[in-house]
Amino acid sequence: MSFVTVRDVWKSYDGRPILERVNVDVEEGEFISIVGASGCGKSTFLRLLLADELPSRGAIRIEQGHRAMEPNQERGVVFQRYSVFPHMTVRDNIVAAESFGTRSGWFFGKRLRGARERADETLARIGLSHVADNYPATLSGGMQQRLAIGQALTAQPRILLLDEPFGALDPGTRLAMHDFLTELRARTKMTVFMVTHDLTEGFKLGDRVLVFDKPRWDPHDPGAYGATITYDFDARDEGIPFQTIKEKTHVPVSA
Amino acid sequence: MRLINRRPSRPVAVLLAALPFVLIVIAYMIGSDLRLAANPQDKLLPAPSTIWDTAVRLFTEPDKRSGRILLWADTGASLRRLALGVGIAAAISLSLGVLIGLLPYARRLLSGFVAVISMVPPLALLPILFIVFGLGEVSKVVLIVIGITPFLTRDLSQRVLDIPHEEIVKAQTLGASTLVIALRVVLPQILPRLISAIRLALGSAWLFLIAAEAVAADVGLGYRIFLVRRYLAMDVILTYVLWITFLAFVIDWALKRLSGKAFPWMGAGL
Ligand SMILES: Nc1ncnc2c1ncn2[C@@H]1O[C@H](COP(=O)(O)OP(=O)(O)OP(=O)(O)O)[C@@H](O)[C@H]1O
Ligand SMILES: [Mg+2]
Numbered sequence: 471m472s473f474v475t476v477r478d479v480w481k482s483y484d485g486r487p488i489l490e491r492v493n494v495d496v497e498e499g500e501f502i503s504i505v506g507a508s509g510c511g512k513s514t515f516l517r518l519l520l521a522d523e524l525p526s527r528g529a530i531r532i533e534q535g536h537r538a539m540e541p542n543q544e545r546g547v548v549f550q551r552y553s554v555f556p557h558m559t560v561r562d563n564i565v566a567a568e569s570f571g572t573r574s575g576w577f578f579g580k581r582l583r584g585a586r587e588r589a590d591e592t593l594a595r596i597g598l599s600h601v602a603d604n605y606p607a608t609l610s611g612g613m614q615q616r617l618a619i620g621q622a623l624t625a626q627p628r629i630l631l632l633d634e635p636f637g638a639l640d641p642g643t644r645l646a647m648h649d650f651l652t653e654l655r656a657r658t659k660m661t662v663f664m665v666t667h668d669l670t671e672g673f674k675l676g677d678r679v680l681v682f683d684k685p686r687w688d689p690h691d692p693g694a695y696g697a698t699i700t701y702d703f704d705a706r707d708e709g710i711p712f713q714t715i716k717e718k719t720h721v722p723v724s725a
Numbered sequence: 726m727r728l729i730n731r732r733p734s735r736p737v738a739v740l741l742a743a744l745p746f747v748l749i750v751i752a753y754m755i756g757s758d759l760r761l762a763a764n765p766q767d768k769l770l771p772a773p774s775t776i777w778d779t780a781v782r783l784f785t786e787p788d789k790r791s792g793r794i795l796l797w798a799d800t801g802a803s804l805r806r807l808a809l810g811v812g813i814a815a816a817i818s819l820s821l822g823v824l825i826g827l828l829p830y831a832r833r834l835l836s837g838f839v840a841v842i843s844m845v846p847p848l849a850l851l852p853i854l855f856i857v858f859g860l861g862e863v864s865k866v867v868l869i870v871i872g873i874t875p876f877l878t879r880d881l882s883q884r885v886l887d888i889p890h891e892e893i894v895k896a897q898t899l900g901a902s903t904l905v906i907a908l909r910v911v912l913p914q915i916l917p918r919l920i921s922a923i924r925l926a927l928g929s930a931w932l933f934l935i936a937a938e939a940v941a942a943d944v945g946l947g948y949r950i951f952l953v954r955r956y957l958a959m960d961v962i963l964t965y966v967l968w969i970t971f972l973a974f975v976i977d978w979a980l981k982r983l984s985g986k987a988f989p990w991m992g993a994g995l
Contacts, residue, residue: 555910573902575908
């Protein structure tokens with residue numbers, strides 16, 4: 471039994487199909503990279519996994535559980551921007567990952583001190599100790615994304631969803647973030663879905679690379695059909711992109 | 726060099742900022758001189774020295790009958806009404822704004838209603854308020870509340886909607902309930918917006934206050950101005966107008982300082 475099961479998922483907006491017949495099984499601990507043309511529905515797919523939006527048809531389950539109706543603690547997320555709370559210090563952003571699940575959203579006294587200590591350990595691990603008391607606006611883009619990832623992981627989600635998390639970073643910072651993420655994953659064995667525009671990044675980090683594309687194309691009405699997973703590459707072994715195709719593709723080779 | 730790229734140096738900048746004020750004072754002095762030369766009894770444009778003497782008298786000399794210094798009594802009464810009205814309006818609009826911005830059900834229920842209510846001219850309701858609440862303090866405070874709450878509510882609910890959806894989703898993935906999202910994500914980010922919205926609404930608040938006081942009151946800045954109008958006491962009116970302007974300016978400045986101090990995470994965003 472696979473860990474995350476996506477079964478015959480369709481999604482349309484205002485009757486316009488964006489995704490159609492998406493099927494995929496993901497094992498626990500796998501790192502899935504998602505690539506595809508701009509506007510083909512990668513973020514939409516991620517929002518479906520997140521349960522921020524519900525599929526028009528089909529179902530997404532984690533460990534055969536219930537279909538989620540809204541985002542919850544099982545799913546962590548990091549967006550390209552706006553992923554941390556601007557009105558909280560760096561440390562409080564990490565503490566919030568623990569305290570938000572409580573009734574009032576606040577920790578007091580001993581619990582607060584405990585959470586702060588754990589937050590400081592997390593910050594030391596992600597290299598943000600020296601800015602613990604700063605507000606996110608004073609951090610560089612790479613530091614903000616490190617904070618966002620640290621925050622998401624503090625809540626101990628079962629799957630981590632990343633939507634172009636390094637899209638706004640310069641190439642050098644990107645490489646540093648790759649190392650950061652690789653090391654983090656080696657430690658947590660988290661199941662990750664990451665949307666990226668950078669194929670190299672996708673193959674470098676991912677165990678599998680899913681390609682979203684439209685299998686059918688109506689030249690008179692480009693919006694007539696939705697996108698689906700057209701390729702599912704095995705990206706292990708240094709991510710050399712001409713690996714065996716693991717699953718059957720949904721398109722004839724001529725398409 | 727293009728005009729858009731020319732910038733005044735520091736002394737010139739100060740001079741330019743002072744210029745309109747200086748001009749208006751000079752214009753007043755000339756007008757006052759001309760009228761007084763024609764008729765020493767003229768009351769319309771009293772000489773600046775007269776205004777100064779009146780101001781000193783108003784600020785320091787107690788009223789013969791009541792023994793109170795009227796200007797301070799007026800100031801206290803008016804500021805109390807203003808603070809109550811603005812405070813109540815802020816509390817209502819903060820709650821409504823968060824509800825409307827955060828809950829689709831509340832949005833459907835209230836946003837159309839608030840939009841329509843905000844079209845009602847508050848001063849037209851003043852007679853109704855006097856009938857319902859009497860001529861006392863309540864009707865004046867209520868006028869301010871009715872006058873600025875719709876504007877504040879619309880502004881704040883829009884600000885709540887402007888909070889990036891990503892943040893709300895993130896909070897949910899951290900296990901936050903609706904209440905926690907409202908209290909820990911939305912409210913703190915809305916408070917600085919509340920202060921800037923209040924700064925914008927204060928002008929209207931003063932307007933409603935003075936209007937209500939002019940119609941029915943026995944103490945208050947607006948009441949006094951409209952009372953002495955009967956005697957054409959321009960020196961008193963002008964002193965009061967300058968005083969009200971000064972108060973409004975100080976309140977605005979204090980609010981600006983407050984939001985800078987209380988919300989350091991806003992950075993230069995205000
Ligand atoms: N809430 C929505 N309502 C209507 N249409 C939407 C909505 N969200 C997305 N779409 C449409 O769905 C399509 C896919 O959007 P999506 O953001 O998933 O693309 P993407 O693959 O993430 O693109 P990019 O690589 O540019 O981020 C777009 O054509 C977009 O206009
Ligand atoms: Mg996208």
